[in-house]
Structures are given as structure tokens and as C-alpha cells.
Amino acid sequence: MSFLALTALAIVRLKDLFAVVMLSGLYSLLSASFFLSLDAVDVAFTEASVGAGISTLLFLASLKLVGRYEKKSRYKPALALGIVMVTGALLVYGTLDMPHFGAVDAPIHQHVAPRYINDSMTEIGVPNAVTSVLASYRGFDTLGETLVIFTAGIGVMSLLLVSRQTKDQSKKKVPADMQQQIILRVVAKMMIPLILMFGLYVQFHGDYGPGGGFQAGVIFAAGVILYTMLFGLSSAQRVFKRQILELLTAFGVLLYGGVGVVSMLLGGNFLDYNVLRHDPVHGQHLGILLVELGVGITVASVMILVFFKFTWRTVKHKYNQ
């Protein structure tokens, strides 16, 4: 915890944005281990892959656009500091009456959680209770979250549009900056298949261990992004075409929603996986597998697309020369 606070302070003070990005990656990693010590494996996993992994990469990509150092500002935010202090004090005040940490009789352990823990094995048949809450009991929230990712993707797509002129130029091939870094390239060539495999493993193993669509999508995207960084945007885009990626972002959401619609047509409620097969537990399995796949596809394609859009901005001037 004290490491967390220290890192946060350092982030605020530093003017070197590169260090800030690195530190915020560190911050995420620290909080991931913090979550781990709270036994929230899935949350820790997500924090590690999203916070420390992909968002650091995206920050770096945008850093390349805006330059490394922060501008000096003369703005002295005394009022803002006051408000933040009051907010913080309120939060502390709120903790006074909280149930004790780890107390068995705390309300969260008494009300809905027991059913999740005790019955999810018979009702859903998935060993990882987190997955069953995420994808089935509260599956509609997860659909919403996927839609949030999609919305963010739409935002980036619409604001960083590729114009027609640059579209033609992108057919030309441009060497990446890292052409000379032979060690990096060789190591990365060995690593990337492993990363992609690991992504797929996390995707399909989410029922049994920590993991699932969100983490898998991010890991998969990180593999592709690594490739792009080392071998250049144009070679990566030969496999991941922009239009196909755009469609994939939508396809993931549609897959998720489609499962819901199918379950509705089969006579259940929206997202009721029980009706997908004759046996409710099998139905749940199939449903969870499909919706997690939908989540994975949307997350991975949105992340890759966002990175491509940023990178495109940074390398654009090279084409124009």
C-alpha cells in the first residue's frame, strides 16, 4: 500500500511523461499484487493485463504523438486541492463504520454471495465462480461492459479517421523504426506465438481458472501490438485489415447479444443460457463459452484498432516525405 501511495505521488510530481507512463504501469502492477493479496485473482489478472500491459502501450503510442515533456503551467489549483482534500476526508469518514476487513458477518458475505459460491457449481457447472457471476448471473452487465469497449472503439475510430489520401499511401511499405534492433526482433519472434497462445488459453480456460474474454482479448492484442512495434505498421496491417478489424469490433458485441436473442427465441429470458441445450448445465457452458468469445473478439480488435490509429498518426509524416 505505501508503495502505491509513493508511486502515485511520484506520478503527480514528475514532468517527464515517459517516466510517468512507466510509473503508472508500475502502479497497476502494484495494485494487481494488492488485489492478489485480497484473493481477488481475476481482478488482479485484469489489472495486470489491462493496467500494466495494454494501457501502458497505448500511453507510449500517444506519447510519441505529443512529445516527452509536460508543458510548464502556472495554474495553481488551490481550490481543486481543497475539493480533493474534502473528498478524501469524506471517504475516510465513510470507512469508520465499515465492517471490519475480512469479517465473516459482513453483509457482503451474508446476502447474495453464498448462493454464488455454493450453488454455482450445480446451477452453472463452472468451477470458477467469478466467471459464472460475470457471464451468467450478471451476464447483462458484462454485455454492457463489452458495449462500453465498443463505444470507446467507435469514439477513436470516428475521431482519428484515415482520409482517402492517406489510404492510398498506406499501400507503400515503410520500414519500422526498430529495423536495426536484431536482438529485440529475434526474441520477439519467439515470444509472440507464445503470447498469442497464452491469450487463447486464457480465453478458453476462463471457466476453470482466472481469466476470460477481457484479459484474453487484451493479451492477444498486446501480442499483435508488439509485432507492430517491431515489424512496422504496414506489415501488421496486411494481416489485420482496418475494415475487418472494424467489423470484428461489432461482431463481438453481436455474438454476445445474439446468444441472448437465441435464448429468447428458444423460450427463455434474454441471456438465459439454460435453454440453449437440453441440459441446463450444458447450456450454461455453451452460453458462457460463446459470450466470452464475443467479449474477447471485441476487446482484442478494439485494442489493436486503437493502437493502429495512434501509430498511423505518428508515422504519417514519413509517408509524406
Added chain:
Amino acid sequence: MIYHYPVLQVIIPLLGAPLCLFIRVPRLVGFFAVLVSSLSFLISCGLRQQVHLYGTIVYELGGWAAPWGIEYRIDQLNSYLLLLVSGISTIVLIAAQTSIKKELPENRHIFFYTSYLLCLTGLLGILATGDAFNVFVFLEISALSSYTMIALGTDRRALTASYQYLVMGTIGATFIIIGVGLMYMMTGTLNMYDLAQRLPEVYKSKTVLCAFGFFIVGVCLKLALFPLHLWLPNAYAFAPSIATAFLAATSTKVAVYLLIRYIFSVFGIDFVTTSLPLHDIFLVLGLIGIFATSISAIYQRNIKRIFAYSSVAQIGYMILGLAIGTELGLTATLLHLFNHALMKGTLFLAIGAVVYRIGSSQLNHFAGLGKKMPLTMAAIVAGGLSLIGVPLTVGFVSKWYLIVALLDKGWWPVAVLVLISSLLAVIYVWRVIEWIYFSQPRIILDDVREAPMSQLIPIWLLVLANLYFGVDTRLTVGVSKLAAQSLFGVTP
């Protein structure tokens, strides 16, 4: 099929939005969006009918019963607002077909319609759900898509406005999620109905008080209550006209709904009145908000900004109604919610039509348009009169109820202040009218014609609604009264 109505009206736009990307032809996407939105509208009409006949409808998503799964709970209050949001959305989308074509470059059309449908999904989702966390998820969807829509505005300042909104909106959302998280910690449930049952046990705890405080501040940021309204004028002024019309008419209303829902159905009015001097706070902020922003509106030069400030002032009236804390006051708030959506929908659509013809929303460019675009200008006048609260318009009905509620409570000084504030509205509306009808044109208007039919029809639909609901108040007043009664009835 009727059984699935509660969820269908949300998932039709939800699935419609990604489908937009598959259609790829901008014109078709436009039509498709209208189709999707009108389907939602029809379903919400059906839902309203159902609620009217059978009372509250509960729909369990994923087939899991309430505290474990997520449920949709449609009652008097939200069926009424679902109808409003999906209806306004459909009308605005009809006008969007021509307006968007003119205002945005072609390669952005698809993204605009996708964001629009996403925003609609988010708003409908917030309204329909009976789950505290689900609210947050859909709030994020609607917020992210409105940032996108605003940033798509052609003016470069749209980006800054959108960014400002993004920062403020994210703070609001974070506060809301802190509130929800603390409530979950104290009760172990996320279902609103269940929360209402379990919260009274822990009313005394500081954590719940803290949760309540964070939640209220977060929602007030979203609904742009005065001093937290700073994001709104710029966001409304620089967004594409269609986005402004849609957001002004619906988005803040949904936030007001959220406030009402949590105060009455989750925390319970007893807790709210005893724990914090919320009514006094709302009274003071509401009144200051009405005056400060109405006066700001008088000094604006951009017509979109005039009415954006006026929106904040109208929010003040709604909060004032809440502050009264009686059933009559709540009825006034709900009425004004509905009526204000009609007024602002009309005004911003009409302004959108002007932007379509002359490409500007500066007030002095409106000079002389009274002769060139008589029907559009008449619509602006009608909307303006309604905003002031002239009899025979909806504005009169809701102000009337507000003043009756204030007098009933014995707060006659406040009632007088409300009347005075209406005079401020007269001033800023008159400024607009003066420029439109009594000034010499500042720019060449020779080739300016009346707005196209596809925009005039939606505008006049809304104008007629303004007049119709101003005369025949059975539907709006009836439903508002029922909703207010049920909200006061369910409180433990």
C-alpha cells in the same frame, strides 16, 4: 413476445448499433437508425399500456431471480420516461437524415449514427433497470457515446468541449460508482428494490451517509445542477445540431430520473430528509441556478448557448420541485421533465434547421430570417413562449403546478421568485425574437430558403406536442401524479 418487451426496447438499439457498421452505406444507416429507434418507441408504447393495465412489470435477465441476477423493473415512472426518450429520439433522427448529411463529412455519418444508437441504448438502459450497478454500466455507455457525438462537431472547439465534458462526466461516474460500492458493502446487494429493504437496518452508519453523499454529487454533475453545470454550455454549443437536440431533450432528464429514483426508491425519503439538509441545499442551489444561468443566457451571442444556459435554469426548476418534498412538488418536477424535453427538442431542432440553411448559429446571423424561413422561425417562437410559460403551452402547465406546489407548502416568497425568473426568460427569448423579426440582415440571405420537409415535419410535430400537451393535460398530469403517488407510496 409482449413478455419480452421490457428488455426488447433496450436490446434493439443495443444490437442495432454494431449492425450499423455492417451496413456501411451512410444513407441506409440513417434509415436503419430511424427504424431501430421507432421500433423501440413502439415497444415502449406497448410497455406503457401494460404498466397502465397491470402495474409494475419485472423481467429477470438471464432467468436469474432478483438479488442474484439483474432485473428490469418497469413502473409508472420509468415507463413514462422510456416513452419520452424513445419518442424524442425517433423524431430527432428523422430530422437527422438531412442535417447530418450537411454538417458532417460523409465518412463520419456511420459513426455518428452508431454513437447515437449507443447513446439511446444507454439512456433506455438506465431508465429500465432495477439494478444499481447496471445503471452505472449503461451510464458509461451513454456518456462515452455522447462524448463521441459532441466531439464530432465540425468546430475545432467541439473537441475541447467534449474533453471538458469527459473529465467532468468521468468524475461524476466515479462518484456514482463509489456510492454504489459503499452501498453494496453495507448491504450485500445491488438490486434497487432489495437495497430499499435492507438499507434501513444500516441507516445510522456513516458509510451509508457517505455513499449517499457521493451518489448525489455524482448524479448532480451528470444532470448539470448549478455550480456543476460548467461542462454543459460548451458541449451543447459545439456539438452537431442533432446531437444537441437529442442530448438536451433527454440526457439531463435521465439524470434527473436517476436522482428521483435513488432518493425515493432506494434510500427512501425519510432517510434523505433526516440525514442531510438536502431539501434546503436543493432549494438554494435550484434558485441560484435559475437566476445565475438565466442572466448568463441573456448575455450570450450564440443562440445554442442561450438555450444551453436556459437548460441549466430549467434543471433548477426541476430541482426546486424536488426541494419542496411534497407529492405536488414531485408532480411538478416530473411534468417539467416531460415538458422541458418537448420545448428543448423543438428549439434545438429548429436551430439545427437554421444551421442547415445558413451554417451558423450566431444570433446576429438570424437577423431577417423571419421572412426567409417563416415556419422554422415560428417554431422557435413557439418553443420560446413555452419556455417562458405562456398559457396554452406546456411551459405554462408545469410552471403552474410548480407554483401551486410552492403555495401549498406555504413558500410564497419562492413562488414570487419563480415568477420573477420567468421574466428573465422573457428577456432572452425576446432578444432572439427581436433579431429574427425586427433586424436588418447582416449576411446575404438571398438564396436561403425554408428548411426541407424532412426537418419541418419533426419540428412541427414537436411544436404541436408543445401546444397539445399545453391544452390537454390529462395524459401528462395524470401519469406524473400516478408516478409521484407511487413513489411516495413505496417509501417505507
